[in-house]
Amino acid sequence: MEAARPSNSSSLVFSSSGAFLMCLTGSHNVLTYYLPIYFQAIKGVAAASSALYGLPLIVSVIPVSIISGVAVTVMGYYTPFIILSSVLVTAGTGLLSTFTLYTRAEQWIGFQAIYGLGLGVGTxxxxxxxxxxxxxxxxxxxxxxxxxxxxxxxxxFVSVAQNVFTNRLRVGLISQVSGVDPATVLSSGAANLRSTVDPEFLSAVLVVYNEALVSAIQVALGLACLSFVGAFVMEWKSVKLKAAQKHT
Structure with a gap:
């Protein structure tokens, strides 16, 4: 007996779902990797504390994920939540890409929460x-x-962001902080940056380091924007109809 071929509808759902999920996961992993580096290098917190600084993103995901699951069951459609997810993760990542040396606590908490809401809605x-x-x-x-x-x-995409970060940091240090060896900064790591760099050059190095981090976060922003492609071509299929067919 010949195996059943997937319908055009099923193929579209899989293509759009795969594209959306790849972009969403890619942006999330980039942020998960680089936000702790920002807090360690730019804000000067310890590695353990930098993990705590990322809690706003994590905490906002859990309740929204549960609520969106219930909402899909009630409404019957998942597509609006996928679109909403793209909107929120793009807004959140866009705000995170505005990080500076002087970003306040209420800002990085709120920006992460917005992204976390989008992640929870769409994952x-x-x-x-x-x-x-x-x-x-x-x-x-x-x-x-x-x-x-x-x-x-x-x-x-974490590898892509790493290449962007490394190249941006190296070029920035060479052009803006001539008294510092880029290889030394790159090898020191975020946790040891402040103790490695001469205090005379630290402020300038932090500016360049922040610019490199923002460039890496912009990779996540690009992925968040691309998630709209998968979201908007997603067909509107009713989960209630599937449940009704199962019981007939």
Whole structure:
């Protein structure tokens, strides 16, 4: 017997879900990697404290993820939440890309919270979309491509952001702080930056370091913007219709 081919509708859902999930995961991983570096290098906090400074993003994800799951069940459609997720993560990442040496606590808390709300709203929706268009027997197999896109986004774009950060930092130090060896700054790491750099050059180095971090965060911003592509081409499929068909 010939295996059933996926419908055009299913293919569109998988393509858009995969693109959205890859961009969302990629932006999240970039921020998860570089926000602690910002707090350690620019704000001068210890590594353990920098993890605590990232709690606004984490804490905002959990309740919204639960609420959005209930809301999808009640409304029957996941697409509005995917679009809302793109809006919020783009706004949040855009605000995070405005970080300076003097960004206040209420700003970095609020900016992370906005991004976390978007992440919580959208993280699980691609999986809901896949489950809506697949038969019960095909769901385990259908999840594999989405997991692949999720892993790909997390792995590839952190490396891209790292290259952007390294190149931007090296070029900035060479052009703006001639008395500092870029290799020394790069090898020192964020936690040891202030103790490694001569106090005479520290302020100038921090300015360049912040600019390099912002450039890395802009990679996350680009991914957040690209998530709109997957969000807007996502078909409007009713999870209630799928549930009704299951019981007939």
């Amino acid at each position: 699980h929706q691609p999986l809901v979309a896949a489950q809506t268009v697949l038969s019960h027997e095909d769901i385990p197999l259908g999840m594999a491509p989405l997991v692949f896109f999720q892993t790909l986004g997390g792995a590839v």
